Amino acid sequence: MTSNKCESDSLMFRKLDDRFAGYKGVRDITIKKGPSGLGIMIIEGRHTEAGRGIFVSDLQEGSAAEQAGLNIGDMILAVNRDSLLSCSYDAAAAKLKQTEGVVILTVCSPNMKDPDKNDESASGASGNKTDPSRPTTPKPAPSPAKPEPPPDPATAQIKPNQETIIEINVNNEVPGIALLGGNDTHVNGPAAVILEIYKNGAVAKDGRLKVGDQIRECNGVVINKDMSYERICMSIKLRVNKAKMTVYRPDPLQYEEIETELTKKSGKPLGLNCFARIEGPGVYIGELLPGSAAEVDGKLQRGDFIVAVDGKDVSTLEPLAVATILKLCSNKTTIKVKRFKIVPR
Numbered sequence: 025m026t027s028n029k030c031e032s033d034s035l036m037f038r039k040l041d042d043r044f045a046g047y048k049g050v051r052d053i054t055i056k057k058g059p060s061g062l063g064i065m066i067i068e069g070r071h072t073e074a075g076r077g078i079f080v081s082d083l084q085e086g087s088a089a090e091q092a093g094l095n096i097g098d099m100i101l102a103v104n105r106d107s108l109l110s111c112s113y114d115a116a117a118a119k120l121k122q123t124e125g126v127v128i129l130t131v132c133s134p135n136m137k138d139p140d141k142n143d144e145s146a147s148g149a150s151g152n153k154t155d156p157s158r159p160t161t162p163k164p165a166p167s168p169a170k171p172e173p174p175p176d177p178a179t180a181q182i183k184p185n186q187e188t189i190i191e192i193n194v195n196n197e198v199p200g201i202a203l204l205g206g207n208d209t210h211v212n213g214p215a216a217v218i219l220e221i222y223k224n225g226a227v228a229k230d231g232r233l234k235v236g237d238q239i240r241e242c243n244g245v246v247i248n249k250d251m252s253y254e255r256i257c258m259s260i261k262l263r264v265n266k267a268k269m270t271v272y273r274p275d276p277l278q279y280e281e282i283e284t285e286l287t288k289k290s291g292k293p294l295g296l297n298c299f300a301r302i303e304g305p306g307v308y309i310g311e312l313l314p315g316s317a318a319e320v321d322g323k324l325q326r327g328d329f330i331v332a333v334d335g336k337d338v339s340t341l342e343p344l345a346v347a348t349i350l351k352l353c354s355n356k357t358t359i360k361v362k363r364f365k366i367v368p369r
Contacts, residue, residue, distance in 0.1 A: 043109070044101050047074060049133035055092045057127050062120060063087020066100065068113035069300040069307075069343030074099050074134035076300065078108050078116040081347045094131065097344055102130035113299075177268060182232055184275035187240065191268045192230045198261055200225015201233070204327045204364055206253030211327065213366030214248050215240045215272065216256045219327045220302050226267075235303065236277040238366060241270035278365040281331070284324065285358050288317040294350055294357060295319055298330065300343040306330070307338075307346050309361070318359075328361035 044050045055062055063084030070076045080098045083090045100108055103119045104127060111119075175181075177191035192199070200223075205216040215238035227233050240247055245259040260267075288294050295316020298307040309328045312319040330346060331339045334357055338346050350357075 043107060044130065044132065047099070047101065047132035047134070049136045050101065051131060053089075053092045053094050053129045053131055055088045055094070055127045055129065057123055057125060058088055060084075060087070062123070062127065063089045064094065064120065066113070066116060066120070067298075067343055067347050068116070071099065071134045071342065074132065076110075076302075077101075078111060078113070079344055080131075081344055082351065089129075094129065095133070097133070097135055098131040099134050100129055100131050104128050105130070182234075182237065182271055182273050184273050186272070188271050188273070189268065190232055190271060191266050192226055192232075194226045194264055194267045196263045196265055197226055198263065199227045199267060201227050201261075202327075203239075203253075203257055203260065205247070205251075205256050205366070207250055208252050210323075210325050211364055211366060212249050214246075214369050215366050216247055216260060217327075217364040217366060219308070219364075222302070233271065234273070235301075236274065236364060238272045238274065239269050240272055240369065243268055272367060272369075274367050278367055279329075279362040280365045281360065281362050282323055282328070283358060283360045284321055285356060286317045286321055287356050290355060292316070294353070294359075296324070296330075296350060296359075298343060298346055298350070305340040307341075307343050324359065324361060325363075328363050330359065331362050332358075332360040334358050 065082035202220040295313035299310035
């Protein structure tokens with residue numbers, strides 16, 4: 025009986041390890057959690073090779089985690105064998121907070137260099153030859169086009185710089201999008217702007233909407249500049265079987281740039297909680313910490329894309345790099361952001 029149990033346990037741990045076989049430098053770190061906690065700060069971000077996940081953004085000096093060998097930049101794959109893959113920041117933070125006593129963190133080092141990686145750039149590529157062009161027989165001039173009927177909203181493709189009516193099968197679930205807009209925000213106008221599209225949501229499955237698209241009407245409710253952010257979300261995220269929307273896609277996307285100087289108290293953070301974009305480089309402000317320098321200043325808001333910090337371009341940096349720059353900035357810091365701009369009807 026004991027032998028069978030050991031074999032079962034061994035098989036279980038092999039299966040657990042198999043989940044992380046594609047990551048670099050996977051290892052278990054055992055930490056004894058004390059009264060002051062684990063001493064870890066985390067961030068939800070995306071690495072070019074490892075993908076999205078939970079990363080160590082900072083370690084308390086002399087903490088149990090630091091002494092156990094955890095490093096800034098490590099990606100936390102599991103807590104006590106409980107996987108953090110596809111976990112949000114809030115869920116990961118909750119799991120870490122709930123741990124007691126001896127904690128086993130399964131981590132990897134995505135920045136570890138691979139000595140066996142070959143330089144494929146040196147290998148020659150075979151040239152593609154194209155056949156010489158041949159004279160072609162002129163085609164007859166097309167007859168005058170007949171007026172086309174309006175496209176079916178269920179299949180209509182969104183065309184740039186014009187309104188398009190589409191219909192999405194939501195099946196009484198949330199559409200899976202993050203929105204900007206409302207008269208209680210800095211993004212105010214007759215539309216709601218799509219900030220993010222979450223995977224596995226109804227909008228992502230439909231595949232037609234993109235980040236930056238502006239929703240002007242949804243299920244008969246016309247979005248206007250007098251609506252609050254909450255009212256807009258209630259109108260668009262209503263649980264219905266089908267969502268019929270009037271959408272406008274600016275091409276190119278319209279932004280406005282804002283620059284402000286934040287003055288923080290010594291030892292206090294700026295108060296910018298940054299999120300990695302689901303698609304594309306850079307980070308945006310997810311929330312402003314209450315009472316922080318960023319909130320008191322009042323010029324920045326959720327959904328602003330951070331472009332520069334003290335004149336340094338951070339628009340293409342990884343989330344961990346941006347978090348490090350924000351942490352090490354001086355008490356007076358200049359932040360430059362770009363913000364979606366609503367195109368009037």
